[in-house]
Amino acid sequence: MIKRFDLRKRIVAGLIIYTCLLTIAVGVNGYIVNEKIEELVWEELLDLETTHFYKKEGLINEDLEGKESRLVWYNEGKGDVIPSIFNQLGEGIHDEIKYLDKEYIIKVIKENNNKYILALDITEIEKHEETMLVSTILLTIFAVLFVAYITYRQMDKFIGPLLALAEQLKTISPEKDVISVEGLDDRFYEYSVINAALNDYLNKSHQYIKQEKIFFETVSHELRTPISVISGAIEHLLDHPDTTTRIKPHVQRISRITAEMEELLAMLLVLARSKEKLNQYSVHIDLYKEIPSIIEYHKHLCIDKQLSVRNEIQTAFIVYAPLQLLRVTIGNLLRNAIEHSDKGIIRIYQEGSSIIIHDPGHGMTAEEISQLYRERVRAGTSSINGIGVELILKICQHYGWRLEFESEKTKGTKAILKLDASRVSME
Structure with a gap:
């Protein structure tokens, strides 16, 4: 088993050693000052007493005689x-x-x-005091620089690997096959624990995401076949001469729901792919030509409403992206706009690299809205169709787009789809 150092113990031991050294230095400095003052005081006292005794006994001491008393x-x-x-x-x-x-x-x-x-x-004592004061200041400056250096080195050992780890985490993606971090110095016990815990967590997350993608892909493929069979049968039923006009609207409704299911399965397959693989399906799409077909496909949702959809994109607006992904995203935003509007005009227009779908909102009275919802419940259309805003947000996150909403009272809601500007052109 590899023996690892305990970083916490090393930092504490370093601080204890520094404190002991600083205490010793201060103590020695105080001791030297005290000894010097004591020496000067005793020297003066003994000189005075010696002179006194010599004079009392009538003796002469040449050293003391020529010495000036303090x-x-x-x-x-x-x-x-x-x-x-x-x-x-x-x-x-x-x-x-x-x-x-x-x-x-x-x-x-x-x-x-x-x-x-x-x-x-006390001139000598004062000079010595000044000398010791300067020495103390220099010693303090040295101590501060020394502790700053030691602290920096110790904290660098502590924080440096964490910063390196943060840089590694920025580059890690769940879509990669190998996910691990090696930013921490495994010589220390604490770092080895964090390393092991992070790598274990990342591995579990990677496995979970991998299984989720496999599930999406498997379910999508398994459901595609029966839905294709149902779709073919519905087409045959619509063309069959025995299909009465009374039954036809119900069959058409089943056909639309089946188409939406196919759309959802296609979307799940897209989300199961990595962004790198998704780029292989990107093509140049002119939304000036594509949006009219999207409007036509959703026109049936405006039945029984005083509502129309207007395409205000007047020039070529080319986006490099997967066709199915862009078509489904815009289509579902349009569907949600229709579901949340009663009468007026839904405008689809472009600003910069963004597509904006502006709905008029509920411009009806309370009685009209109540009547509309009663009709929807009777018709079985009270629920919102499509894959929903949450899944659209996931698509945007998956491909690097941004979806924002702006609402104003009595003026409706703007759904703003911000595309990647580097993949958009107006030519």
Whole structure:
């Protein structure tokens, strides 16, 4: 079994190590500052005490004698000249007082109308403090850059493969024979789990779509034969001399439904094919010549309605697409427009690479609509014919077209079929 790293543990371990290093660095810096200040304070204190003892015993120490003390005492009662910058300070402790290019910490005492001032030279301490401040800033900048670099590297290991996976998913299509992803680094346990789960899901989806296409194709082929037999029998029945005028309308209705069933089966066969295979059936179709025949085929739906269909395409409008697919799509949009209209004119016209079917909608009164539906129920035509808008949308998605609807109150509905502009010409 391949041993894989746990990415989560690596990221957590990296953050813990960085935190420990940063803590150590801050601690060491504070320790150095503290030690330096402590050294200066003890040095000054011991120098003062040593000088005191030497003077008390009448001894002379040449090192201490020539050394300038950092601590200065001013007694106003003895006539000591107090620098004006010190003299103007009030009672208490005052830090970082600059005098003669040096910095002092001052303690001012007032007793018996006399002022006593103790001044400690902290110039060296301040310089060391500035040095340590600069060092701390540089160390902080380095720490920020270091953690940014480490975080970027770790997050790149985490996000980079996911972005690569997203790019792969963009190119994957259920219509392809091989569907798998390899965008994740399988050295890490988490990525291997995601890889396996995604590939399993994609494989199941591919198998499901494949079985669905096989089902569509099989059913379509199995039903085609009996429907063709029924269609032939109906044609024979319509031409038979014993068929009375009373029976003929019912037979014609059966003939139309049978034709619609054949149309539906043809459409299912189209949807069972991949887009690449579908392109083999594409031909140049002039809708200027094709739409009149589509209107003629659906003219019977306007019977008993004050409704007409008008073709407003006046010039050649050539589309490169499968003939059956385009004919069925436009035909069903026209059928739906007729079903949802009562009187007026249904206009079919072209804008750019789009075909628009504009119906007038229900322009009848409530009583007229009620009467119309009662007549449809009695005639057995209350249901909408055709393959429906949902299946038309699936066709559009399958071939890269777009179907949109625009409705305005009292002005009807526009069904806008946006074709692929690269496959449309006006010549």
